[in-house]
Amino acid sequence: MYIDDNLKQEIKRVFALVSGINTVFLFEAIPQKKLTNATLSYAKSLGSDEMIIALYDSTVFGSAKEGFILTSKRLYSKYIMGSKGEFVNINDINDIYIDHSSNSKDITVEISTNIIEINNTGALGNEDKLCAMLYGVVKLLGGLKSMDSVGDVSKQLNTEVRCLGCRAINPGNASECEYCGVDLSAARKKMTTAAIGSIQHYNECPDVPDFGAITGVPLLSFENESDSTCINLIYDYSKSYVTQEKINNYIIALNNIGYNYDGYGDGAYQFTKSNRSIHLNMNDNDIAFVQIFEED
Numbered sequence: 001m002y003i004d005d006n007l008k009q010e011i012k013r014v015f016a017l018v019s020g021i022n023t024v025f026l027f028e029a030i031p032q033k034k035l036t037n038a039t040l041s042y043a044k045s046l047g048s049d050e051m052i053i054a055l056y057d058s059t060v061f062g063s064a065k066e067g068f069i070l071t072s073k074r075l076y077s078k079y080i081m082g083s084k085g086e087f088v089n090i091n092d093i094n095d096i097y098i099d100h101s102s103n104s105k106d107i108t109v110e111i112s113t114n115i116i117e118i119n120n121t122g123a124l125g126n127e128d129k130l131c132a133m134l135y136g137v138v139k140l141l142g143g144l145k146s147m148d149s150v151g152d153v154s155k156q157l158n159t160e161v162r163c164l165g166c167r168a169i170n171p172g173n174a175s176e177c178e179y180c181g182v183d184l185s186a187a188r189k190k191m192t193t194a195a196i197g198s199i200q201h202y203n204e205c206p207d208v209p210d211f212g213a214i215t216g217v218p219l220l221s222f223e224n225e226s227d228s229t230c231i232n233l234i235y236d237y238s239k240s241y242v243t244q245e246k247i248n249n250y251i252i253a254l255n256n257i258g259y260n261y262d263g264y265g266d267g268a269y270q271f272t273k274s275n276r277s278i279h280l281n282m283n284d285n286d287i288a289f290v291q292i293f294e295e296d
Helices: 003-017 032-042 127-140 209-215 243-258
Strands: 024-026 053-055 067-071 076-077 086-089 095-096 107-111 116-119 161-162 169-172 193-196 199-202 219-224 230-236 260-267 268-273 276-282 287-294
Touching: 003 127, 003 243, 032 053, 032 067, 053 127, 067 127, 076 116, 076 161, 086 116, 107 127, 116 260, 209 230, 209 243, 243 260, 243 276
Parallel strands: none
Antiparallel strands: 024 053, 053 067, 067 076, 076 086, 095 107, 107 116, 161 169, 193 199, 219 230, 230 287, 260 268, 268 276, 276 287
16 A cells, blocks of 8 residues: 555554554654564565554564564564564455453454554553554554444444443443443444544544543534534543543643634633534533534
């Protein structure tokens, strides 16, 4: 797949998800020594027609002999020392996730006939960020075609549903996540969000990131005003897992797609882009309001 400047910028936006992880490198920032070690260790079949997009170093001492190399065509990986290197074509990847129901926090790359495990050692405490980045970039490269159109953060089958917060797989009849407590009803409301890259957006306003999907805060209700100029979304952020960092991630997502921060006023963070404005209001009753306005 050809990586033009526009796609490269989209990849960099998704890469911002792991900006705090010093074991992931992108494009020209990939250290040559790490790339050489990784190539010799598990990516000897890397083709001259493949653009190298990202390198993840999962080793303890920084040799990069285990981890993954993501290119425009393939994902190359090696789990631990002594294991064999593997690769999969981007177009053959069906899903990328962390199964939080197990004790392992390794990343699972699922293809039709097999799975590949990616060691989490190089991203301890940031596994979900790394997983989201890899998922988002693979999606941009044309992989994950078997997923539902809103499958970037939630995957629902007849027998299971994935949490929007921690992405754990839960039984299909579960009302809340068994691992982090998020209300799973929002994960089943497919009509409200759709995926663009690795970020969920509201169907009603495709250029507005979904506050709940990014922060893990469960959606209580939403409504459209009669004149269709305003959408009100109400979230419950009373759970202790909601941190300021997660709120900041939402603000960063808005900034990354061109929203300007206008400051804090009338009890809300205010953002504008063209004829649209967004107010994020978090009151003392552990309720968050996201209001989306359309200006004439």
